[in-house]
Amino acid sequence: MATIHGIPISIHVSFLLLMLFLGLRTLSSSGPRVALIEQGLVLAVFVCVALHELGHAAAALRHGVPMSGITLYPFGGVARMARRPPQGMVEVVIASAGPAVNLAIAGALFVLSAGEVITPGGAFGLRLLSLLFWANLILAGFNLLPAFPLDGGRILRGLLTIRMGWARATVWAASVGQVAAVLLILVGLMHDVWLVLAGLLVLPAANAELRYALAVRQFANRRVGEVARIELVRLEPAATISEAAELSVATPVADFLIMDGHRPVAYLSAPRLWARVRSDEPGTQPVTAVAEPLATPIPGDTPVEDAIGYFHRGGPETAPVIDDQGNTIGIVAVGDLIRAAQLARHATSRK
Ligand SMILES: [Zn+2]
Known part of the structure; x- marks a missing residue:
């Protein structure tokens, strides 16, 4: 869709379908004004997701790790690196940069509204800003879960890499990711269906990463x-x-x-x-x-x-x-x- 600093950025078609679905649904139930506001809000969250991924990309480029592309989905994005970061600490910095962007946006909204975004209420504009504030906190919080391949899992792997080398660190981080994904599903079954969905998305990715890490470790064990x-x-x-x-x-x-x-x-x-x-x-x-x-x-x-x-x-x-x-x-x-x-x-x- 666009290219920034030579990094191709694409939007997954499911995002446009979601916008269309929400737009038509709200249009028929609540009229054009609410539908328009909703579309604006979804777009604003989407921009925050995009800025999150650009945060990863900027940190990666700063540390000399080339990017092969960014894809934006309805509930998040994926910033793909052309190769893995050379040191554990670099991976920690790159993985932290995305959630840091969302925390910075939330912090800015908090300061600009003199803290009023925390409690939704009052003026209509403030209620919208409040939604955006919480959306950014949720984006940061969810991505910081230590569930590989989420950012938190990458931060964990980066820290472990410093101690035990990349292959072993990946085995550990992916194992923690599997446990976290199962916990997410269990907690979600009791409280919130979205957590179940998130766990179901994370689990296969953690499984794939563990398989890869085990193979790499086998190879890495050779002298x-x-x-x-x-x-x-x-x-x-x-x-x-x-x-x-x-x-x-x-x-x-x-x-x-x-x-x-x-x-x-x-x-x-x-x-x-x-x-x-x-x-x-x-x-x-x-x-x-x-x-x-x-x-x-x-x-x-x-x-x-x-x-x-x-x-x-x-x-x-x-x-x-x-x-x-x-x-x-x-x-x-x-x-x-x-x-x-x-x-x-x-x-x-x-x-
Ligand atoms: Zn991220």
Whole structure:
């Protein structure tokens, strides 16, 4: 519908259907004036929901997390991030930003009306502001419930991530979310049908997140040493491209690790070597002229999930893997780690 700072914002069709339904119903029962006021009020709440999502988006962009889009539904919105926040604290800030917007709106209405919005009554305009005031408090309060995937659940996960890492934190936050959703349904059965509806919406999302987190944890429990490529031919930096090509033909192992004594200095893959051999350049140059630089060595017992943090955007994409004595046991490419993460995700999304 619109684009703000490159983030596409869309309105779910059910919102327009709800507006139409409410409008026609109130028009026939109470006349055009009440219907118009009701439409205005629904729109005002809708704007508050939109501002809530924009609060998330602004916090995410500030912390360098790209957004893939915002969708607005009748009773809330979803701000989707293109990737997950890098640190637990960043997720806490992004998740808090939405409810903070609603609390700020409620606070502003409270101050502007000199506190009169708390008790609905008196002038007609004030009654409308009072409805808006309570709507914002409910929006903030409901979203702060520690029920994943609501904002409160994300804040909980962010705080847990600082202590126990992302995968375990997600398992915990999603489990708490399941319990909260069931409690919501039980309390709702006794008091309010809306709470039952909210619980029924939250429960499957918490279930899906738990399944995903369990799969990711399984993957995250693997160590870099287990996924490292260890079949490498080791070369000295002075070896020439022709020598590497001859070795490549003579051995079943194709990739090269260039070692200066015990120190790994560069990596040369077979496709890269053969692209060079096929070019017209002479093969007398040292292999270091075509090899790729290496990232910081990663200890083999590092969890695969944490290993992604050793690579920096635009930096080397391959890192040596070392044992606890500092000996090089192989290499790992950032692409291997990302593929493994995507496989874990794919395995869960098909369920
Ligand atoms: Zn939110």
